[in-house]
Amino acid sequence: MFHWDDGLKLTRADLAIDIRRRQPRAFLSHAHADHMARHEYALCTPETEALYHLRLGRRPTRRLPYRQPVDWGGLRLTTFPAGHCLGSAMLLAEDGRQSLLYTGDFKLAESVTAERAELVCADILIMESTFGRPTDRLPPRDEVIGHLVRLVRQTLADGAVPVVHAYVLGKGQEVTRLLTDQGIPVLQHRDVYAVSRAYETCGVSLGRYARFEGTAEPGWAVVVPPRARTASLSRAVHIAVTGWALDPSAKYRLRVDHALPLSDHADYNELIEAVERVDPRKVYCTHGPESFVDRLCELGFDAAPLGRPAQGRLF
Numbered sequence: 299m300f301h302w303d304d305g306l307k308l309t310r311a312d313l314a315i316d317i318r319r320r321q322p323r324a325f326l327s328h329a330h331a332d333h334m335a336r337h338e339y340a341l342c343t344p345e346t347e348a349l350y351h352l353r354l355g356r357r358p359t360r361r362l363p364y365r366q367p368v369d370w371g372g373l374r375l376t377t378f379p380a381g382h383c384l385g386s387a388m389l390l391a392e393d394g395r396q397s398l399l400y401t402g403d404f405k406l407a408e409s410v411t412a413e414r415a416e417l418v419c420a421d422i423l424i425m426e427s428t429f430g431r432p433t434d435r436l437p438p439r440d441e442v443i444g445h446l447v448r449l450v451r452q453t454l455a456d457g458a459v460p461v462v463h464a465y466v467l468g469k470g471q472e473v474t475r476l477l478t479d480q481g482i483p484v485l486q487h488r489d490v491y492a493v494s495r496a497y498e499t500c501g502v503s504l505g506r507y508a509r510f511e512g513t514a515e516p517g518w519a520v521v522v523p524p525r526a527r528t529a530s531l532s533r534a535v536h537i538a539v540t541g542w543a544l545d546p547s548a549k550y551r552l553r554v555d556h557a558l559p560l561s562d563h564a565d566y567n568e569l570i571e572a573v574e575r576v577d578p579r580k581v582y583c584t585h586g587p588e589s590f591v592d593r594l595c596e597l598g599f600d601a602a603p604l605g606r607p608a609q610g611r612l613f
């Protein structure tokens with residue numbers, strides 16, 4: 299059903315999947331930069347379309363809303379929520395004989411700004427496995443969110459400005475909504491703000507937020523992209539929210555005061571759970587350690603790596 303041509307392609311439909319080079323026809327699982335290019339024609343969910351147009355300009359697309367099968371290029375294609383960021387989708391392709399599920403980036407845990415992931419059964423599963431080491435187990439999400447809110451409140455009480463470092467698309471909006479839900483208004487760096495406007499256009503409310511112009515009134519938190527400078531703020535406490543914070547040394551590497559493991563990727567337990575629920579005959583893993591493939595084989599699955607492992611990529 300698929301082949302590898304310096305990237306994943308659905309053979310019969312000649313459809314490139316999440317390839318970062320311009321293609322005649324491509325499926326975009328979500329609008330992170332490492333999954334997109336200025337394609338001649340792209341298939342994606344309506345929300346990903348809005349974010350794709352925002353980031354790369356208006357281009358021809360075909361919308362694939364969740365759970366609405368379309369016959370395309372000799373295949374039946376259906377998208378399902380992937381729980382990674384707004385519009386993120388898994389793609390189910392069926393050719394009448396067998397089915398293939400491509401997860402893209404996904405997580406199973408709940409999110410306040412993205413629809414929760416929905417797994418369907420398939421014969422072939424192609425999955426991301428970023429957090430594929432047994433030590434890649436995230437603490438309960440509620441615990442991490444509670445820690446974040448406590449840190450932000452404490453910083454405000456001390457008269458300083460909490461500056462949260464989060465990816466421009468996805469995490470930035472998630473953190474904003476988590477804080478505004480607690481009554482903490484948010485100032486956003488211009489890049490985060492532009493994406494947030496698109497989220498709101500798609501019907502996702504983020505609460506009380508505004509564009510950061512270099513200063514912060516007392517009581518406001520600031521959300522900026524990873525490693526952004528905020529020299530204009532005299533007293534700031536920097537907090538990174540990223541799955542990489544599983545590594546205790548992350549805060550030194552990221553040069554922040556605190557690093558919290560809030561991730562938009564499935565952790566090790568969720569990866570295993572995903573395979574069990576999809577119950578495939580064959581599993582192919584991308585973006586993860588080879589040891590995860592070995593682990594799946596030990597658990598009795600027929601698993602193999604796909605393409606080249608690309609470490610250090612996590613958006």
Ligand SMILES: [Zn+2]
Nearest residue numbers: 328330403613
């Ligand atoms: Zn992503």
